[in-house]
Amino acid sequence: TTLRDADEYPVRLAAEAPLRGRVRDAAGRPAAGVRVRVVRYELGRLDPVYLPGRELVPAVPTWPAAVVTDAAGRFAVPGLRFDRDVCLLLEDGTHAPQRVWVAPRKAAGDVVEIAAANEPARWVRGTLTGNRERLAGARVTVTPVDPAGGPAEPVDGRTDDRGRFQLPVPAAAVYRVAAYPPDGSPYAAAARVVAWPAAAGAAFAPADLDLPRGTLVRGRVLGPGGGELAGAAAQFLPKDGRPVVRDGLTLLTGSDRVADAAADGTFALAVPAGVDGSVAVYGPANSYRADPT
Numbered sequence: 001t002t003l004r005d006a007d008e009y010p011v012r013l014a015a016e017a018p019l020r021g022r023v024r025d026a027a028g029r030p031a032a033g034v035r036v037r038v039v040r041y042e043l044g045r046l047d048p049v050y051l052p053g054r055e056l057v058p059a060v061p062t063w064p065a066a067v068v069t070d071a072a073g074r075f076a077v078p079g080l081r082f083d084r085d086v087c088l089l090l091e092d093g094t095h096a097p098q099r100v101w102v103a104p105r106k107a108a109g110d111v112v113e114i115a116a117a118n119e120p121a122r123w124v125r126g127t128l129t130g131n132r133e134r135l136a137g138a139r140v141t142v143t144p145v146d147p148a149g150g151p152a153e154p155v156d157g158r159t160d161d162r163g164r165f166q167l168p169v170p171a172a173a174v175y176r177v178a179a180y181p182p183d184g185s186p187y188a189a190a191a192r193v194v195a196w197p198a199a200a201g202a203a204f205a206p207a208d209l210d211l212p213r214g215t216l217v218r219g220r221v222l223g224p225g226g227g228e229l230a231g232a233a234a235q236f237l238p239k240d241g242r243p244v245v246r247d248g249l250t251l252l253t254g255s256d257r258v259a260d261a262a263a264d265g266t267f268a269l270a271v272p273a274g275v276d277g278s279v280a281v282y283g284p285a286n287s288y289r290a291d292p293t
Contacts, residue, residue, distance in 0.1 A: 017082035017108035023073045026118040030073030033092060037066035038077060039153050040087035082108045089153055096121045096170045097155060121168035124194060126207035128179050130187035134163030139180045144172035177207045184268040188214035189257045190249040212246060214270035221265040221281055228265035231284025233258050236271040244272045
């Protein structure tokens with residue numbers, strides 16, 4: 001179908017049926033404080049799209065927000081249909097993250113009972129620095145590269161006031177650890193691959209990262225009428241399109257490193273120093289044309 005500006009297209013939305021459930025631990029007790037988020041939703045195979053370097057919330061405006069179980073282990077996820085498969089990710093910060101598939105419910109008011117596996121967590125931990133200076137408040141994501149039991153979602157967190165991080169992860173042989181300094185920082189975002197230690201009984205994998213100083217590009221995004229444009233974003237595209245690798249780190253570019261513009265349209269993006277390329281700027285909607293400069 002060819003879409004035209006003047007046409008109207010009726011859209012009928014199904015009534016929502018919040019997914020209500022109760023989580024119990026391995027001993028059958030209510031599990032309080034468990035973070036529950038939707039990571040797959042079977043509606044014509046609709047999956048979330050993650051934007052690296054931002055909060056790990058799917059880049060779909062209507063995607064259900066994460067919820068936390070109450071003292072009785074209960075939770076309710078709004079914005080879903082009762083007749084679809086849903087995959088949930090359970091995280092409590094102590095045990096390994098757990099994926100749970102919920103089959104279509106027979107009725108909208110059905111309550112789903114979930115038994116938490118409470119598998120011991122593996123930990124990826126380290127210290128994030130920039131030119132040996134500790135970086136506080138930076139976002140770190142850890143993604144299993146070859147997780148046992150199929151694909152897994154990234155686990156995210158932030159460094160503490162001393163640049164340290166420690167994240168619980170599911171079992172895997174290899175992990176990708178990526179670090180994203182706050183927008184406006186002079187250090188380039190980067191990632192490294194970490195192998196789980198071969199020693200029997202290992203409880204954590206060390207994953208220190210020392211980010212190199214980049215070239216800080218500042219700009220302001222203006223709309224067609226010359227006014228400030230909120231909701232825009234910028235990214236750096238290397239001229240040769242090849243990965244930028246330095247000292248064992250892959251410096252993040254393109255869609256792996258996105259800088260959001262502020263309300264006044266300004267942005268600041270640290271790009272790899274000494275690398276030729278362009279900064280691509282995107283508007284808040286597809287009706288704006290991407291503009292590499």
